[in-house]
Amino acid sequence: MAQNDSGTAGSSGDGELTSYRLRRERELSSLYQTARSLTALREVDEVLRSIVRHAHELIGSDFVYLSLLDAEGYLTLKASAGTISSEFSSARVPPGRGLGGRVLEDKAPFWVSNYRQAQALPHDPTFDLLVPREGLTALLGVPLLVGEEAIGALFAADRTERPFEKDEVALFSAFASHAAVALNNARLYEQTRVSLRRLEDAYRTIEEQVATLERAAAVHEALTHVVLTGGGPGDIAHLLVEQLQGTVTIQDRDDRVLAVRPHGEAGEDGEEDLGRRLRDEARGTGRCVSARGRDGAHRSVIAARAGGSHFGFLCLTREAAPQPADVRMLERSAQIMGLLILMRDARVEAEERVRGELLMELMSPSPLHPAQRDRALSRGVDVDHLDTLVVVECPERSAADIVRQLKPFSSAWSGLAGEYLGRATMLLRAGDENDLPRTLHDSLRRALGAPALVVCDRITGQERSRSHALALRCLKVLRALGETDRGAGTQQYEMYALVFDPDRADDLDRFLTDSLGPLLEYDRRRSTRLVATAAAYFAHSGNLSQTARALHVHLNTLLKRLDRIGVLLGEDWRSADSALRLHLALRLHELRAAVDGPAPG
Known part of the structure; x- marks a missing residue:
């Protein structure tokens, strides 16, 4: 019997050992397969969900959850399997609190058969409110270690009181070690991918910057070509439309339109108030200013300046808002435009100085030198055929402004315009033009935008200085008669010739x-x-x-x-x-x- 008993007992012990070994083999096999499946995952969120799912299946507890340390040291729940309460999924435990705090502090597994009655643990009141809702009783926690650093903890919980066996703890710890490696790999993969995206973004940015620089260099070269070839505002507007699209309008210092590209399109599009406000702001700040109009189009305006002087405005109108590179292109174009106008004004000023000198010479009673005649002829002026003298007076405009408006008329009538004795004066070849005073007055009135007196006198012989004196005295007579806005010839006031003829x-x-x-x-x-x-x-x-x-x-x-x-x-x-x-x-x-x-x- 003893043997039988002994034999029976030995057979039972061998059976339990065999069963234990088979169970361990299954657990280890499951652990191995689970670890392999975890290493194949790349997304952090996917790894987290897979860890709690496999842990739930491996340990067989009621529910499993995983918490990671955040930047403030809190253990924040990231994934769970088998939980019921939605509030539990937002659990967040302060540093050094709860079973998780003990696990992270010791970097070792720790379990309690009844969490609510575990007085040795420093409880967190907020977490303790969630425990009854989830029915959490027995709780096992193991650290997630990457090297010597604890990044979080993995928890297995039951809703009934029970102890955790050493084999369960060991198996759960082994799984947590694999899970920590997989999670760390996923994090590294995510960081690598983010870094790669940043590198790709940086590379694209560099490519865009290179393209922008190449475009800026091409525009700079084209603008330089415009300067060297004596181009004008129209060339700049055409170049900007090619690069920026939309409509480009260039205005002078008096808001007159010098060029519009594409041809035929209005630069303001009915937004006169907006355009005026932008021009005032651009001139005051010296920077490019932009605003969106009622029609949805964006308008960008910059003042053209050079040498501290204002020369006009450059306006871009298009659907898209201007980018920084576009603004820089507009600013550079405005500088070139200011330079072109400055150069043009310098040429015009030099020509006006020459023509002013010619006018002074012609008004002198002294005979002209042949060289003076040749210089006048080189500018299309035949001094022997200048038969009309014109004097213009406009109280609201300076003599220089009036002379600037007289230039086109002097060219049209093969004459000269300038200041003589402080008055805007012009010598013309009028021929048989009988209505010259009225024609000149109407045109100048529109150009000056203010009332003006225009007096014409037919020159007899070489008495140009006498004609100028007659015209000035006739102006005084007109003012004395109450005239402020009129064109007249001296012969029209012959009845008053006794007054204005010295x-x-x-x-x-x-x-x-x-x-x-x-x-x-x-x-x-x-x-x-x-x-x-x-x-x-x-x-x-x-x-x-x-x-x-x-x-x-x-x-x-x-x-x-x-x-x-x-x-x-x-x-x-x-x-x-x-x-x-x-x-x-x-x-x-x-x-x-x-x-x-x-x-x-």
């Missing part, structure tokens, strides 16, 4: 002495105002009441003055012929005072 000053003196002598002498000796009274009388068509009000005197005073005039000039001074002569004399006397100042005495 050669007829003696005639004017004799006429005024014969007509007004007694009144002028009486006023001089007695400080009276008989001349002014007679002028007011005729100005109000002989109406006594209106005349008295105009002179601010009583009617009786006026009647006494009129009687005195009758004594001095004769009782018939108000007859038709006498009145006409006296009225004309009074008017000429007033005009001479306006042109030359009051007569002496």
Whole structure:
């Protein structure tokens, strides 16, 4: 019996050992297969899900979850299998708290058969609120180690109280070691992939920068070519449209459009207020400014400047907003545009200086030297055929501005324009042009945008300086007559020629002495105002009441003055012929005072 008993006991022990070995082989085989499957994964999230799924199957507990250390040292749940509560998936335990804190501190497995009753553990109140909802009771935790560094912990939990066997702990720990390696590999793979993406992005950025630099170099070369070949704003606008698309508009310092590309398209598109605001801001800041209009198009404006001077604006209108490289291209183009305008102005200024010198020489009474004639002919001016002198006056514009507007007319009529004695003056070959004063006035009025007086005088012989003096005196007469916006020839005011023709000053003196002598002498000796009274009388068509009000005197005073005039000039001074002569004399006397100042005495 003893043997039998002994034999029976031995057979039972061998069977248990065999069963244990078979179970261990299955567990190890499962562990091996699981480890192989984990190493094949690359995505971090996928590895996390696979770890908890395989751990759940391997250990056979109610649920498994995995937590990783974040930047603040908290254990944050990243994946779980078998859990019920949705709140549990957001579990986050502070450093040094709970079973996970113990596992990370010791870098070794640790388990409790009843977590809620484990008083030796420093509990986290927030996590403890989640424990009943999930029914967590028995809990096993093993560290996830990468070398000597703990990156997190893997947990196996049961909803009933029970111990964890050494074999379970060892198996779970072995699995966690493989899982940590797989997770670390996935992290390294993710970091490598991110680094690769960054390198690819950097390479693309470098390629884009190289392309931008190549395009900028090509544009710079093209702009240089424009400068060297004497190109203009239209060439710059065409080049920018080729590179940036859209519509490019170039304006001068007076907001006049110099070029628009493509041809025929408006630069403002009905956005005048926006364009004006952008131009003001661009001129004030010196930078490129952009805004989106009501039509959805983006408008970018930059001021063209050179040598501290403002020369105009460059505007790009297109659907897409400008990129930094586009802004730099616009800025460089604006600089080139300013340089071109500066060079053009320098050429124009030099030409104007030469033409101004020619004008001064032609206005001189001295005979012209043959070299001066040749210099004039080289500029298309035949001095022997200049038959008209023009003087322009515009109180709202300087003489230089007026001369700038006169240039096209002087070229059209084969003449010269410039300043002479501080006045805008022009010599023309008008020929049979009879309506020249009105034609010039209408055109200049539009160009200047302000009222102007234009006086033309036909030159006789070489008396250009005399014609200039006549034109200036005629301007004074026009102003005295109340004219502020008119074109006229000196011959149109022949009735006032006695006033503005210095050669007829003696005639004017004799006429005024014969007509007004007694009144002028009486006023001089007695400080009276008989001349002014007679002028007011005729100005109000002989109406006594209106005349008295105009002179601010009583009617009786006026009647006494009129009687005195009758004594001095004769009782018939108000007859038709006498009145006409006296009225004309009074008017000429007033005009001479306006042109030359009051007569002496």
